[in-house]
Amino acid sequence: MEIFVYQKGADFVEENFPIEKLPEFLKNPDNLVWVDLEAPSKEDEMVLADVFHFHPLSIEDAVMTRNLPKVEAFPEYLFFIVHGIKSETNPANFVTKELDGYLGKNFVVTYHHENFRSIDKVKQQIRSSAFVFGRGADYLLHQILDELVDLYLPLVDDFDNAINGIEERIFRTKKANDAILEEILDLKRSVARLRRITSRQLNVLYRISRGEFPLIEEAHLPFYRDVHDHLLRVSDLAESYRDLIGGLLDIQFSVVSNRTNEVVKVLTIFSAIILPLSLIAGIYGMNFENMPELRTKNGYYFTLGFMLIVTIGLLFYFWRKGWIFEKDD
Amino acid sequence: MEIFVYQKGADFVEENFPIEKLPEFLKNPDNLVWVDLEAPSKEDEMVLADVFHFHPLSIEDAVMTRNLPKVEAFPEYLFFIVHGIKSETNPANFVTKELDGYLGKNFVVTYHHENFRSIDKVKQQIRSSAFVFGRGADYLLHQILDELVDLYLPLVDDFDNAINGIEERIFRTKKANDAILEEILDLKRSVARLRRITSRQLNVLYRISRGEFPLIEEAHLPFYRDVHDHLLRVSDLAESYRDLIGGLLDIQFSVVSNRTNEVVKVLTIFSAIILPLSLIAGIYGMNFENMPELRTKNGYYFTLGFMLIVTIGLLFYFWRKGWIFEKDD
């Protein structure tokens, strides 16, 4: 648990306080306090109930994972759940992590089981400048959300690459193989997850940015709107990826059916040319005693010639049908 | 029929009262009465009309099954229908059971034809502590709904497993078989049912939790919101399962078409290689008298060699086409 305290007008943010001093800090409305609970111990967790007196249901939500993004107004504070993207995650299987938090008049509390790069970044900023704290608790929260949402963008680019990669392989590959199908399925599932997460998170940001909660100063709403717009872009792309991936499956299926058509055509051409020739050979392989052709001098050569004519005729027939010797359209 | 009565400020909840005392209990606004009708007899049912004077239409709804979840406000009470999940149900074929009930100023009435684990659990809680009753009728109702909704979660996990199981089998199985199709169809139907049920039930909880009904104290709304959020998670997953199952059918279809492509390729390669060789053999099986090759010393070996060359040429052709000897992409 890290505690940051800033006194109005100060030039820097102080940290490394013991828990015991928290109530005192909070009493003074000129202070701005940020309590960050990263993978907190049971004792650290007690601060939520004992010091801040948050609603037990919200504490339960914070402690548990597997919650959807939401924002809920309590008389004295806002409770919110947002999701960040785990780093080094691959698009077909990306993982989100939950950030729970509270925003009060003069405090921000963040609670998370896993490390957040965005929060670390904000801490760095704070240590080098008190600017963010100087603008109030709501601005601090905005800063955290802004960094968190920005980390969605690399994931979106990864999706782009993954989709393009699959598309290329569909057209390049000659074999109908299941691996592509599995990847499409995974990606489809993944993009659906991204859409659901961003859509709920957008709703949270939309409600904040339209001024629903008086705890957020009106002058800071454009900043939340900005975060909202960034996430909207992510959600917009997720929406379009979904269509693309759905399309990939259709295309993959069409390509396989094209390939099958091609294979069947090869089979048909081979069979249709060779079988008649074999029949001719078979006829002259019959053992009838009275087969005058067999005795003629050039019967063999005439037969071979006839076979050639049949072959040419059939090739011509298939060429007319457009099955062979045709340039790609 | 079980009757629980709690007097404001008491330390425990009393039960095992005869029906006759109900009107007396209800008259006192300091009492909180819970009447639970499980698979009630005709006489027990009369209590709804005779003691509580509920609207006949609502009683009809309660007695009948096959109703959709709903909540309806009458001047003095709320009437609600919710659905619970039957235990030991499998996802492809899960069954819900109906819980009907009434919420009044100082009473809760629950009516159900089948046993509910959630209700049993609440009864246990009550017997060990009067806490729930101490917070009022609306809090008691919340407790029941909370337990009921929590029992949706195991079903959701079962769906997850079922879908993953089918997906694995689709890719593993070598034979196009109908059994998978039947399972997908069942699961699809089942998940559609889950979506419909949860969506209506969500609506009920949403209307309650946004404070539409003054019978629910405002301080208790977050508890209903909490139940709503839990069910929302279920509904959210149901929604995503639906997409996944729709995808499974496409994938299964694609896999079968991949398999067919493979089979046809084997057929084509076999035919295209063997048929020409057979033709050659057929030609030298003809009985023409004048076939000089037949008389040459090494004609037979030359022919076998020629067959080998043809074979190699065709294998090369198919390898170039990417049909054989190619690694999976």
Added chain:
Amino acid sequence: MEIFVYQKGADFVEENFPIEKLPEFLKNPDNLVWVDLEAPSKEDEMVLADVFHFHPLSIEDAVMTRNLPKVEAFPEYLFFIVHGIKSETNPANFVTKELDGYLGKNFVVTYHHENFRSIDKVKQQIRSSAFVFGRGADYLLHQILDELVDLYLPLVDDFDNAINGIEERIFRTKKANDAILEEILDLKRSVARLRRITSRQLNVLYRISRGEFPLIEEAHLPFYRDVHDHLLRVSDLAESYRDLIGGLLDIQFSVVSNRTNEVVKVLTIFSAIILPLSLIAGIYGMNFENMPELRTKNGYYFTLGFMLIVTIGLLFYFWRKGWIFEKDD
């Protein structure tokens, strides 16, 4: 044309009045008049314009068929169109019939070209008890609508059976046949029709039951809500049937593609085993003079043995590929 008249407080409903007495009855607000026009003559129709002075457009709507369900408020009365289900109709081809009507302060007028079982039933009830009339015109109308909507339920069950029947046949049938396709198409069309009808009719009932029209007493709204809920259940099922039927087509298609895969596999196995054997036979059928094997004592038996080995090898190959001798997954 049948005319029912009830005077407030009376014990029974009178009928069999001549048209001429209608204006007199209607003048007295203590009377409740129901005029039922079943397949009316041109003269009977005149009553709508001459006695009731309904808006000419509504009369036109009533006389014509092929209208969608609707409800329209005029200053003194409501005009409504609802659809009932024709009896002895089969789901793939069900037919609705139109019931037009007017509701006034002290009258109900119903107009229909075809016989309605629901209306006949209400008439029977009326003849045995004045209860329905005693509660007013709006209650009488509710009674008619209630009976009409209840007759949707058997149709819904028929759909259920039809869908299950088709599903079973899809999996049972060995031949790809068009008859199933035609049935699915018919059913799909039919269920779409049901959805459209019920959705518009729901809208009519919703508008009435939420108290939009002051002609309906507030105390009677729950009764309309009840009718609405019954129809909602029908509409809900129709919605789910639509998904199911869409799924049936996919499944049927998948089953056919499974069958084709199976057929092609049989073809491939037969060809791939027999063709090489035929080639061997063909080679030893060549007429070269110098083929030493032909002269060996056991050449024939060695050849047969070799054929057996090839056969076993190919069977092993196909077994490894999982095409033969494999249990269903």
Added chain:
Amino acid sequence: MEIFVYQKGADFVEENFPIEKLPEFLKNPDNLVWVDLEAPSKEDEMVLADVFHFHPLSIEDAVMTRNLPKVEAFPEYLFFIVHGIKSETNPANFVTKELDGYLGKNFVVTYHHENFRSIDKVKQQIRSSAFVFGRGADYLLHQILDELVDLYLPLVDDFDNAINGIEERIFRTKKANDAILEEILDLKRSVARLRRITSRQLNVLYRISRGEFPLIEEAHLPFYRDVHDHLLRVSDLAESYRDLIGGLLDIQFSVVSNRTNEVVKVLTIFSAIILPLSLIAGIYGMNFENMPELRTKNGYYFTLGFMLIVTIGLLFYFWRKGWIFEKDD
């Protein structure tokens, strides 16, 4: 340009006035003026700007084609664009034509590049009776729209026939042919167009009929509602045709896949029966010197008998598989 003028209370409508008298007519609020511009000359068009002083944007819209239906309120008049159906149009390729117009307190102006049967019909009515003009400008406009919308109905019937025709051919035709696909594609495109047009036009009529524009007398709203309902029926059917046509494509595809399955089955049965027999013949066509069977007296007949047994065995196998000799399900 045709000008119709009606003075309040008059018995007939006068026409054939020169343009110059228009301003005078319009000044008198007791006059009702209808100016119909059919394929107007540049000079005629000037009347819109010079006499009526309409907004230049609306005039631009009127002169140009390719606009979507809309209604726009200006302080003194309404501007509307609606679409009519060209006569002698076929459903797969139907064409609409644009009718632009203005409605003022005492005037209606209609502008169209092409002839409208509906407008001609209204003119006829006017020449035989002043009734329509007697009810005011808004009633006159209703009359025009009513006639225009009624001409959508034949198109809807044509769609019905076209869809039924294609469905029948899909099941009847034995060859997989592209012509049906092209027709389905055309029809699909066409019905999408119909839906878009009617949906926008419905919106225009809805806005008028709900009383948004004070220029339409409240007593005339039911007439607009009536027009709206007629078009709603068209739009409703267009919606259902869309589903049907989408279904046709699926069905056509399923039918082709059924046919292919059938064809492949024939191929398989032929190959699987004949190839083994050929192998037997091939074996006894080998030229080994030591083949004792060849010397037996009845070897030939035994072989033919064996071939028969193999044939029967294979037929039995395919019959068991349900591929031959089976009744249609």
Added chain:
Amino acid sequence: MEIFVYQKGADFVEENFPIEKLPEFLKNPDNLVWVDLEAPSKEDEMVLADVFHFHPLSIEDAVMTRNLPKVEAFPEYLFFIVHGIKSETNPANFVTKELDGYLGKNFVVTYHHENFRSIDKVKQQIRSSAFVFGRGADYLLHQILDELVDLYLPLVDDFDNAINGIEERIFRTKKANDAILEEILDLKRSVARLRRITSRQLNVLYRISRGEFPLIEEAHLPFYRDVHDHLLRVSDLAESYRDLIGGLLDIQFSVVSNRTNEVVKVLTIFSAIILPLSLIAGIYGMNFENMPELRTKNGYYFTLGFMLIVTIGLLFYFWRKGWIFEKDD
């Protein structure tokens, strides 16, 4: 950076001012200033913050690209982002470019990294006439948007052509080829992009044209409505193209499956006719000593005749099945 200044009542617009004079111009409410920043230098960009004091977030949005269209109201000005179409773009791969801008009481600022034909066109108009400036800042903005939206129309026509081109090729081409699939995929992706862009841009125009922003004079709203309607037409067509392209994929797939059916039919007919004949030839090629037919005088001819009969019989069989000699339906 180009600066245009117009003084109320003047006959022409002046330009080519140094940056330094901007604050002075802006102070006078009788001036109308247009500052156009095309691919501005860092110093030019400073004008946004230093002279106009725009919100830093909006400046950030302006400088960055990859934003979605939006409009945002600040107390003193509107900030908007719209997208134009790059010229010489092809439909399967069209590119948009971003135009950011501000509208104030007496100024318009436009910011864009790339050249806009629409802006160049407005500049030309301005240089030849002060009319646009004379009507105010909001009218000037309308003029820019109007020209920008008009340049969407050629793209829409290109889509039309591209879709028709692909459709034609699908039906014409005899080979199942992947190139068409790739084009369909590209077009599908492209049209989805167009839909998303136009839908957000429509929303911007809708909000402006319904009078949400007091900076836009009410008398100018119809002009914005006009721009909105033009874009609505584009969006409407984009919507329909999406359906068409989705349909193309289905059709292409159906056509390939038709082709495969045809190919398989040819294979089957060839095999089914030739294989039996080969069997007959094979039988009489057997080397049994006792085959009486071989010794008959006309055995050979009888056999050939029998082969002919078999051929005719099979042709008849396939003709009956409708596989050969049938006219296209």
